[in-house]
Amino acid sequence: MSATNKVWILLCSILLVGSGLLWLPSVTFASGPVRVWFSHIEAENETLRAIARDFTAETGIPVEIVSRRSVFDAPADLVNNAELTDRPDVVFMQAPDIGGLVESGYLIPLEIGKDLRERFADVAFKAFAYQEKIYGIGYSVDTSGLLYNKALIAPSDLPKTWDAFFATASALTHINQEGKVIRYGTRLNPKDMWFNYPIIREYGGYYYGTLPNGAYNAYDIGLDSESMQGYVHRMKKAMSENLAISNPNHTESHISYEFACGKVAMILYGLWNAQIYQNMGVDYGIAPLPHHRDGSVSRPLSTVQGFVMNRFTLQPESARAFLTFLSQDENQQRLIEAGNRGDQKTGERNPANIAVMSSAYVQSDEILSSLCQIGKQSEPFPNIPEGPIWYNYTPTAFRTIFFGDQKEREVDPEQHLKMLADRIRADVASMNERAEPLQMTGTFWVWVLCIFSGGIGLRLFVRRKKGRASYRERLSKKETLLAWLLLAPLILLLALFYLYPIAHNLYLSLTDYSGINLRDYRVVGLSNFRYIFTAQISGLVSLTVWTIVFAVTVIGLSFLLATLFATLLERIRFSLARIYRVIFILPWVIPAVITLLMWQGLLETEGGMVNQLLGWFGLPAVPWLSHPLWAKISVVLVMTWFSFPYFMVLVQGLLKTIPQSFYDVARIEGANGYRVFTRITLPWVFRAMLPMLIMGLIMQFNQFGVYLLTQGGPAGDTLGAPGATDLLITYVFNTAFNTKRYALAASYSVIIFLFVGGLALGAMVIGKKRAEGELS
Amino acid sequence: MKSKERLTMGIIHVFLILLAVVTLTPFVHIVLIAFGENVIGTGVTTPQSFTLRHFRLLLTETHFLRWMLNSFIIAITTVAVAVVLVSISVYALSRLRFYGRDHLFRGILLIQVFPLTLAMVSIFRIFAAMGLLNRLAGLIVVNAVLASTGLILIAKGYFDTIPLDIDEAARIDGASRLTILWKINLPLAKPMMTIVAIQSFVIAYNEYVISSSVMTQGLDRMPLAVGLQSMITGQYGTNWSLYCAGAIIGSVPMLIVFYSLQKYFIGGLTEGSVKS
Incomplete structure (x- = not known):
């Protein structure tokens, strides 16, 4: 072995060992402290640390409080x-999140003594109750109420019933001579289901309806009941009276802003923007909601946040003791005060502890005391795993009901509500469906074997022919060894961070892993693939077509724009071009x-900057993101905006490689700038960039950015069908995650990986053939 | 003739300025929100009054500078690791003729088709098994892998354009492989190194998905992208102004890096993509 090779081997070994050292596990102790994952508010964490010190002093059990994001x-x-x-032994989390964790066996039910139960509001335990057991202790109740502007309505005039609410709101709405609304009694969002x-x-x-034992029945959905017609009617009336937003794209943020501007008397909202109301000089208050017709209390939905216990804790007794300790009245008091940032009393934490509710800290503040009254009577959002299924459909369904379908035609609310409820029930059923293990028949394996061996045979055949025909270079064994050794670090890392995830994903696609079965999943064979190819194939074809159109257009446009602007940049002074370049690179x-x-904000139909600009030039507003075709165009344009800078940087240098003689010939032939661009520049750049373009195209198939921009919408009129830009x-x-069927998602990723990978491989092979053809 | 020339230049500038405007529009919005007072949501309205409060808040009440430092450490180290990794690998792929080379190269390109962001459970397991959780070292390694795999196509293309003749001449003179790589190939590949460096810097500096899943403990240990994100959903409610202010300051280092190195960058990328 030569000296150089020894040096190489040494170098690589150092790299390997070095990277190995990075991974030495940190030293850990068998029985560490009780670990508590707590808040994102540092003051609150510090207070809990102080409480933990008291606890340690009392019991000798060490506790570590971890700040969380x-x-x-x-x-x-x-x-x-x-x-x-x-x-972690104790975790602070939101009650609606516990369903899947309980089902999968990550939480321990807690024994709630009589003493503890009496010291907290019922909502603190109800929120964490799951199938007749309690899994957590509520600490703060995040909820909403009737937020009102004292300058526009006196607390004593606040409506007592919902009928009165609408009547008062209507009476408080003022329209000036020009027909413009200058003050609103209230603003509702017809698409909303929460407030x-x-x-x-x-x-x-x-x-979700409840069973006699108090547990939720996810199949009982009260949205298509006859009485819901009354709601639709009421909301439509409110819309006609200017009591609801008229722009289908607007959200709670817009309502909250109108309130902050002092234009709205009452809204159904929480204190999340309270700081801004104060800044803008709105004297606001929060009151319990109006009562129901039968005199019963109206309960807003709430998200209770509290402490749960990890089932895999190694010290359940100590963890429980600390949980009890921090639930003591005086400790709750300290935490709530820290969470509301002391004297600022921000309302970020709304106590569930009764002693804290009646403390001077809370009672001396009108907002805080009112908020805990509301919180005490609130209805915790269902904590079953099916809970969030709502969010996926109600905004679209109510948008259609109240603002018309995609062609802006009115729809039959009854029929549409039924569709909504059916859709949710179908998803609930899908979520609870347990994949049946699929036994593969002998014939199937024979087929697989045939295809596999056939492929290998074909491959060998082609290889042999090629090998004989062309000259075959002799590969030295030494060089092969050296090369693989040099590549070893990269291959090792790729194996860890790419191959293992791919393999693991393949494995998961063969199991029944899901949001309600996160731990004890078992192998069910190709059952997920069968599901995909039997039940869901219908929409996939058009989706695939649009995906390809999207990817090709984005890359094509980026390439054209990049080449054009790179050419233009060539013609101007370098110092100026340098500045332009920094501007153009920003998106990247x-x-x-x-x-x-x-x-998203710029492309708003009403008030978006782009439409304002168009307006200045006397052009009509364009429904950039709300019309299916325009949304497709917007998505392509925005994604082009993202990918052209990188291509432009590529092209710029590339232009310098075009032989000057090409241009000379063109000048002699009298070609103008346009012809030079299309006949010389474009083809040259295209050929040189082909590998990059292919990779870019492939990457666009996995483009998740679109989702951030449009959420796949605007949605079609059929609930659950792909949106225009999906x-x-x-x-x-999205379909797999909506129903938390993660194994199904894994199967999809396997299919897409094979599909896109196949395309990529094909493109690479063809590209290489062409390159070789040109060389010979 | 002169006036015609001037006209063409004028038209070129109109085009360039138009594109600059289109490119800058969203950033104008970011700046407006960062300095704006009383911003609720991003698309609700244009702010009416302006303040420096968010920048002050960012620097005094959050771990912003710490996050930036973390990201900087991660990015710089990633650059070092990625440059070494890419040069060794590309040298082998480009200069050595060995069994399985084409398949390996194609394989490296192909596995990138798999959307890694969807396999966070597996990534987490790898991190846990190696004790990399909550450590900057873990993020450095994973970013270096992401960057190296992503850049190997360009890098190999570039290396292929460095004429073999020089290597051979040097070998005849008795230079070892190491000397050739160190004294001849690498200096010639400087532009390629710059690309790899800048791109890995950007990748590491902006990486969010993996970092957010593996950095679970401690507010001060997060990289900038994760820290910024936590301001939308965390400590300060939905505070868009704070987020935008952070994004503005956070992007300054990258713009400086790009501006000062763009000469290499542009030259380098080019030749890399000519023939790959």
């Missing part, structure tokens, strides 16, 4: 970390998450 991440992170060495839920209840509608450098959201990948994943 967001409570929304808690369920997924718990599943990931539940059985690790530094697993309007109490009104829906008033008219006899409901979400700034995170797409934020720019996509900006585009790509293959966004649609299939």
Whole structure:
């Protein structure tokens, strides 16, 4: 072995060992402290740390409080970390998230003593009750109420019933001589199901019905009941009286902003923008909702946040002791005060503890005390895994009912509500469907074997022919060894971070892994694939066509624009071009998450900057994101905006490689700039960039950015059908994730991977053949 | 003739300015929101009054500078790892003739088709098995892998354009492979290195999905992208102004890097994509 090779081997070994060292697991102790995942509010974490110190002083049990980014991440992170060495023992999370975790066996039911039960509002336990057991202790109740502007309505004049609410709102609405509304009694969002839920209840509608034992019955959906007609009627009347938003694209944010501007007397909302109301000088209050007709209390929906216990905790007794300790009245008091940022009393935390509710801290503040009255009587959002299925359909369905379908025709509400309820029931059924293991017959395996061996045989045949025909280079063994050694670090890393996920995904696609079966999933064979190819194939063809059209247009446009502008940049002074280049590169450098959201705002039909600009030139407003065809165009344009800068940078240098003689010949022949561009520049650049273009095209198939921009919408009139801008990948994943059927999602990704990978391979082989053809 | 020339230049500038406007529009919006007062949501209305409060809040009440430092450490180290990884791998793929080369190269390109963001459960397991959770080292490794695989196509294309004759001449003179790579190939491949460096920097600096899943503990250990995101859904309610302010400051390092290195960058990318 030569000296150089020894050096190479040494170098690679160092790299390998070095990377190995990075991965040495951190030193962990067998029995660590009780680990609590808590808040995103640092003051609150600090307070809990102080409480933990008291606890440790009293019991000798060490406790570690972990600051968390967001409570929304808690369920997924718990599943990931539940059985690790530094697993959390107690986790702060939202009650609606516990369903899937309980079903999958990640939480321990808690014994709630009489003393504890009496010291907290019922809602604190009801929210965490699942199949007659309680899995958590509520700490804060996030809810909404009747938010009112004191300058426009006195607290004593607030309506006592829903009928009075609409009457008062109507009376408070003022229209000036020009027919413009200058003040609103209220603003409702007809598409909404959360804040309007109490009104829906008033008219006899409901979400999930309950069984006699108090558990939810996910199949009992009270949206297609006859009484819901009353709700639709009431809301339509409110719309005609200017009590509801008239722009179908507007949301609660718009309503909240109108309230902040002092234009609305009452809205159904929470305190999330309270700081802004204060800044803008609105003197606001929050009151309990009007009562129902029969005199009973109207309950707004609420999200209770509280503490649950990891089933895999190694020290359940200590964890329980700490849970009891932090549930003591004085500790709850300290936490709530920290969470509301002391004297700021922001209302971010709304206590579930009764002693805290009646404390001076809360009672001295009109808003806080009112908020806990509301919270106490609120209805916790269903914590069953089926809970969020609502969100997927109600906005679209109510949009159609109240604002008309895609062609802006009115629809029959009764029929549409039935479709909505049926759709939700179908998803509930789908979520609870357990995949039956699919036994493969002997014939199937024979087929697989035939295809497989046939493929290999064909391959060998072709290879042999080629090998004989063309000259075959001798590959030295030494060089092969050296090459693989050099590539070993990369291959190892790829195996870890690409091959393993792909293999694991393949495995998951053969199981019944789902949101309600996250742990004890079993292999069910090709059952998921059968489901895909039997039940769902109908929409996939048109989706695939649109995906291909989308990818080709985006890459084609990006390429054309990039070449054009790179050519233009060539012609101007370098110092100027340098500045232009930095501007043009911006879309590539700034995170797409934020720019996509900006585009969403800019492309608003009413008030969006783009339409305002068009207006200045006397052009009509364009429904950029709300009309199916325009939405498709917008998506293509925005995605082109994202991908052209990178191509332009590529092309710019590429232009320098075009031989000057080409241009000379063109000049002699008297070709103008346009002809030079189309006959010389474009073909040259295209040929040189082909590999990059192919890769770019492939990457557009996995484009999730579209989803951030349009959520796949505008949705079709049939609920659950692909929206106008849904790509293959966004649609299939959305359907699988809506019903938490993760194994199905894995199967889809396997199919898409094979499909797109096949396309890519084909393109590469053809590209290579062409390149070889040109060489010879 | 002169006036015609001037007219063409004028038209060119009109086109360029138009594109610049289109490119900048969303950023104008970001700036408006970052400086704007009382912003609810992103598309609700254009702010009427302006303030520096969000920038002050960002620097005093969040771990923003810490996040930026984290991201910077991650990005710089990723660049170092990726450059070494890419040069070794590309040298082998481009300069050595060995069994399985084409298949390997195609394989590396093909596996990227798999949308890694959908396999977070598996990625998490890898991280957990290696004790990389909640450590910057883990993010560096995974970003380096993402960057190297993504850049190998361009890098190999570039390396292929460096004439073999030079290598051979050097070998006849008795230079070892290592000397050839170190003294001849790498200096010639400097533009390619710059591309790999800048692109890995951008990739590592902006990576969000994997980081957010594997960095579960501690607010001060997060990279910038994850920290910024937490301001939309976390501590400060839906605070778009804070988020936009963060995005503006956060992108400055990248713009500086791009502006100062663009000469290499453009030259390098070109030749890499000519023949791959």
